[in-house]
Amino acid sequence: MIIDTCTYVGHWPYRKLPCETLNEITEKAEKRGTTHIVCTNLNAIFYIDTMEGNREFYEEFKNYDGKVKVLPVAVINPNYIEWERDIIECKEMGFVGIALYPLYHSYSLKDDIAKKAYKMAGDLGLFVKLDAGFENIRQRNPLDVFKDLDSGEIVELLKSDYRVTTIISSTFLNPSGTMGLTDDVRVEALKRDNVFFNMIYADSYLGGSFEAHLKDFTPDHLVYGTQAPFRYMEPQLIKMFTIEALTDDMRDKIFYKNLIDIIN
Amino acid sequence: MILTFKKAEEYTKSALKLFEDNLVINWHDHSDQRWFATEDELKIFDESYYNRLVETVEKFHFDKTIISFLSMDDKCSVEKMKLANNINAEAIRRNPDKFLGLCFVNPGYQKEALYEIDRCREMGFIGLKLYHQYKLNDPVLFPIIERCIELDMPILMHAGRLTFDQYEPQPKLSQGEYFADIAKRYPESNLIMAHITGGGDWHWQLKAIEKYDNIVLDMAGSVIDEPVIEECVKRIGAERVLFGTDFSASASVGKIIGADISEEDKKTILCGKRYKRFLGIKE
Numbered sequence: 187m188i189i190d191t192c193t194y195v196g197h198w199p200y201r202k203l204p205c206e207t208l209n210e211i212t213e214k215a216e217k218r219g220t221t222h223i224v225c226t227n228l229n230a231i232f233y234i235d236t237m238e239g240n241r242e243f244y245e246e247f248k249n250y251d252g253k254v255k256v257l258p259v260a261v262i263n264p265n266y267i268e269w270e271r272d273i274i275e276c277k278e279m280g281f282v283g284i285a286l287y288p289l290y291h292s293y294s295l296k297d298d299i300a301k302k303a304y305k306m307a308g309d310l311g312l313f314v315k316l317d318a319g320f321e322n323i324r325q326r327n328p329l330d331v332f333k334d335l336d337s338g339e340i341v342e343l344l345k346s347d348y349r350v351t352t353i354i355s356s357t358f359l360n361p362s363g364t365m366g367l368t369d370d371v372r373v374e375a376l377k378r379d380n381v382f383f384n385m386i387y388a389d390s391y392l393g394g395s396f397e398a399h400l401k402d403f404t405p406d407h408l409v410y411g412t413q414a415p416f417r418y419m420e421p422q423l424i425k426m427f428t429i430e431a432l433t434d435d436m437r438d439k440i441f442y443k444n445l446i447d448i449i450n
Numbered sequence: 451m452i453l454t455f456k457k458a459e460e461y462t463k464s465a466l467k468l469f470e471d472n473l474v475i476n477w478h479d480h481s482d483q484r485w486f487a488t489e490d491e492l493k494i495f496d497e498s499y500y501n502r503l504v505e506t507v508e509k510f511h512f513d514k515t516i517i518s519f520l521s522m523d524d525k526c527s528v529e530k531m532k533l534a535n536n537i538n539a540e541a542i543r544r545n546p547d548k549f550l551g552l553c554f555v556n557p558g559y560q561k562e563a564l565y566e567i568d569r570c571r572e573m574g575f576i577g578l579k580l581y582h583q584y585k586l587n588d589p590v591l592f593p594i595i596e597r598c599i600e601l602d603m604p605i606l607m608h609a610g611r612l613t614f615d616q617y618e619p620q621p622k623l624s625q626g627e628y629f630a631d632i633a634k635r636y637p638e639s640n641l642i643m644a645h646i647t648g649g650g651d652w653h654w655q656l657k658a659i660e661k662y663d664n665i666v667l668d669m670a671g672s673v674i675d676e677p678v679i680e681e682c683v684k685r686i687g688a689e690r691v692l693f694g695t696d697f698s699a700s701a702s703v704g705k706i707i708g709a710d711i712s713e714e715d716k717k718t719i720l721c722g723k724r725y726k727r728f729l730g731i732k733e
Contacts, residue, residue, distance in 0.1 A: 187454040187455075188454070188455055188458055201653070203676075204676050204677045204680075204710075217461070218458055218461050219455060219456075219457035219458025219459070219460075219461050220458065321675075322649050322673050322675075323614055323617065324610070324612045324613065324614055324615065324617070324618065324649040324650050325611075325612070325613055325614075325649060325650050325651045325652065325673070326613055326614055327613070328613060332614050332616075387672065389672055389697065389698045389699065389700055389701050390699065390700045391502065391505065391506040391509060391510075391699045391700065392479070392502050392503060392506045392695070392697050392698075392699055393672070393697045393698055393699070393700075393701075394502070396700070414676070415676055416675065416676065417674045417675060417676055418674050418675075418676045418704055418705055418707075418708035418709070419708060420462070420465065420703075420704035420705070420707045420708035421674050421700050421701045421703075421704025421705065421708070422704070423458055423461070423462040423704070424462060424466070424700040424703055424704045424707070425700045426455075426458075426462075427458075427459050427462045427463065428466075428509060428510075428700070437455060438454060438455075441454065441455050442454065
């Protein structure tokens, strides 16, 4: 079993992606041995009412009958009217998690509305996904946002409710670097057993950051993710199957065991 | 224990055979990474780093890796560039079957840079590596480019087009159009635009060099955007794409394996078909 914690369907307005539909992304995933994908509709981020995108995605996954299991994640904008009703509707439609995009929806994760959405997700048994960014910050289209999620905001959100399963995605996990999350996010996350990071931007061997993450985050807090279709899936597989420090037990945790609750 | 990832493992191992079974020339990596080291520090060889480099090269079956070492100091001294090249020479001396070298110079010291190119050539280095001390089309580089043409040495130039450089300002970073300037001025030059996926707007870079056949690029770098490799092959052809890693082995190997291009094009990139002659490898 392999859960890819970071995939998307839909249109990205800033460059052409190689695929946009659920059938296309699941076909790629299946070919590479992935059994489950956590998936979000990009359109929902950019529609003024994110629910239009969530309902669009619902229609797509309702009619999907492929082998790869889809774990749909709804885009919730707690800065928009009736967002509480949106979360309930998404839960009823079968979404298993929500994603928050404060940089695209003009609020902060420190704001009460973000904490309320986080708590409500926990109350409803939904996990929360936080994408730090989409494109490498050095190459973003000038119309895109020019920062990633702020570490301090993430820490404050995590502290607001310890029950919520949280996946932090698509960022450098390099406390000493100028880009990426600072170490206080890792420290806060390690106090809990339900906060996970994928390692999409970590390299192995000479770069060595993947190996460092194994030690710093422990396999109990790492999950597998590819950020497809923005990124090739293969670099993630190569890390998982060429690093000698990774045991089969660790691989199982990273591939699916850490997230077994969200499948169930 | 029941292995739950057998299909993915088999897919990956099977895909990696591309590297085991074919000639792989890695045109972009480094013999050291102490970019801001002092002259005293540069007198010591970093054994630990070297061992990791060798481990990486062996793990992914790179037949040849072309290495350099440089200083990121904007005003890198003559002594520093010599010491950096000495470290590179030492790495090559330890494993001449696997490593070949590029000479690094700070073009600001023009006379000394020309001397250093000759010195490195005598040590067997096959090309030149330039960093962001100057833009590629700065006239200070002209005599250096001319010397490389004379010696038949390719020039690997640090490159990129940053749409946002607050985190890593590089005011003299070479954009694609600077390569185009030099390609026009010196049609006989052999230019390698470094790491198309090293961060920055790769669409811009690719478009800027597309028309100039004497510019090739290397696909090293940590950025793994799909479909960058497909776009490179579509726009300039596989023969103008060189394989490279630049500290990002799993990213770079993964990009090639994952690219939706023909097996033949992958082999062309891996062997660096257009540039094989610089290694003394015949068709």
